[in-house]
Amino acid sequence: MPKRTDLFESDPDDTREAIMKATYDALSKHGYADLTIQRIGDEFDKSKSLLYHHYDSKDALLVDFLGFMLERMEGTIPLEEAAAADDRLRVGFDHVFAEILDGDREQFNRAMTELRAQSAHDDSFREQFTRNDRYFESRVQDIIEEGIQQGIFREVDAEQVASMLVTIIQGATFQATTSTEPDLDAVRTELDAYIESRLLDDD
Amino acid sequence: MPKRTDLFESDPDDTREAIMKATYDALSKHGYADLTIQRIGDEFDKSKSLLYHHYDSKDALLVDFLGFMLERMEGTIPLEEAAAADDRLRVGFDHVFAEILDGDREQFNRAMTELRAQSAHDDSFREQFTRNDRYFESRVQDIIEEGIQQGIFREVDAEQVASMLVTIIQGATFQATTSTEPDLDAVRTELDAYIESRLLDDD
Incomplete structure (x- = not known):
């Protein structure tokens, strides 16, 4: 897995990228067992309702996160x-x-x-x-x-x-x-x- | 990890061994995330109150279970x-x-x-x-x-x-x-x- 700074812009415009960055930070802080959509929202600068709009559940978000990490890793x-x-x-x-x-x-x-x-x-x-x-x-x-x-x-x-x-x-x-x-x-x-x-x- | 039949007598007398066997069976059936003391109790032939008497929590029981498995593995x-x-x-x-x-x-x-x-x-x-x-x-x-x-x-x-x-x-x-x-x-x-x-x- 690459470094956080290689993975994300410091202030991503794109909503999905911003969600992925918030997920990375929330996972680092709380681990998987204590992770909630709410806690991902706490790391997220935009409206939290966007999270619920894009994902049905924490696990759906995490599967997307794993796919995102793979894309970003290719080449690093x-x-x-x-x-x-x-x-x-x-x-x-x-x-x-x-x-x-x-x-x-x-x-x-x-x-x-x-x-x-x-x-x-x-x-x-x-x-x-x-x-x-x-x-x-x-x-x-x-x-x-x-x-x-x-x-x-x-x-x-x-x-x-x-x-x-x-x-x-x-x-x-x-x-x-x-x-x-x-x-x-x-x-x-x-x-x-x-x-x-x-x-x-x-x- | 050895086979179940190498690990346990079919009808153990000893209380700890009976608890360990019930834990093995409940883990196999439910996995860790869905495991509860209640579900271990469901695999247990003796009084369920024995479980609560011996262990404060599911995780305390599981740490003891890991130690037990190591003892039994030595030699198998x-x-x-x-x-x-x-x-x-x-x-x-x-x-x-x-x-x-x-x-x-x-x-x-x-x-x-x-x-x-x-x-x-x-x-x-x-x-x-x-x-x-x-x-x-x-x-x-x-x-x-x-x-x-x-x-x-x-x-x-x-x-x-x-x-x-x-x-x-x-x-x-x-x-x-x-x-x-x-x-x-x-x-x-x-x-x-x-x-x-x-x-x-x-x-």
Whole structure:
């Protein structure tokens, strides 16, 4: 998830964007369980009746919020900044781990874990999170396939390795938000060792 | 998490055990969000007043339930069944993935994800889940250290690799319970590839 300042203008004109920003702020402040439309309204500069006009329920608003976050995220992860596939993977994972560990985003990250756990019993949440997963997985898969073509990576099953990498990111996010002593520095270091031993071609 | 039949006697005498069994059944049936002491009582053969006598709140009961599950789990994961460290890891992961993918446990697994997500804003849940994590991590670390001593594994940082393996299991569990299309067969296969490329000594 990108930083708040990368996601929103400081004073958005567009109503939907203003609602999304208020939702982000209310989620960061109250978490999912204590979130109400009223509390989103408290973060909202325009008329609160607009919220009720646009959304039937808190959960309908949140599903739209998840879709919005996905749109905005596309492009903010710097997977393209390096030429060689192994460097692109490392730059991308550095970015993701920095966001997971960013103290300023702690409350928001915890709220996202709560939201995702709602997927356990809510199909529309589950579908939206699955779309997010598939988006990241296909981006990672593209990079691995490129690495194979560049002769940097071994001829692995790129889809299978991408599934594993997305699973690791999810496990790290889950741990960061639900453990008293997440050791994510160890996981980040081991991720490099995994990429090196499993992907890098020795020749 | 072990199977229900491995965890509980069919008709437990002990009051705490009977409460734990009722909690397991109520969680499987209703999930966390819709769980009430009343609903746990509905699964309970003895006097419901016992529940209120033993626990102040639903969450106090659930923290005790998590501790109980950890006690019972110790020993049910068949990490000891093989002699060679790499086989012991594989047998253990086969067992864990079979539990994650077990259709009969789907509702219970989802409830556990919801419970774990509560840790995002509840310290006593977070501490109990962290204890569970540390228990598994130390078991896995022991096996890796043994593998190094047996000359089967490379001289890796066993704690770091154990952190990664626990992170992968958590990510897989999270995905199985919150995604519409978790590809855990791919993750299980890739886990073997990771162990082979990262841990197995070529000599």
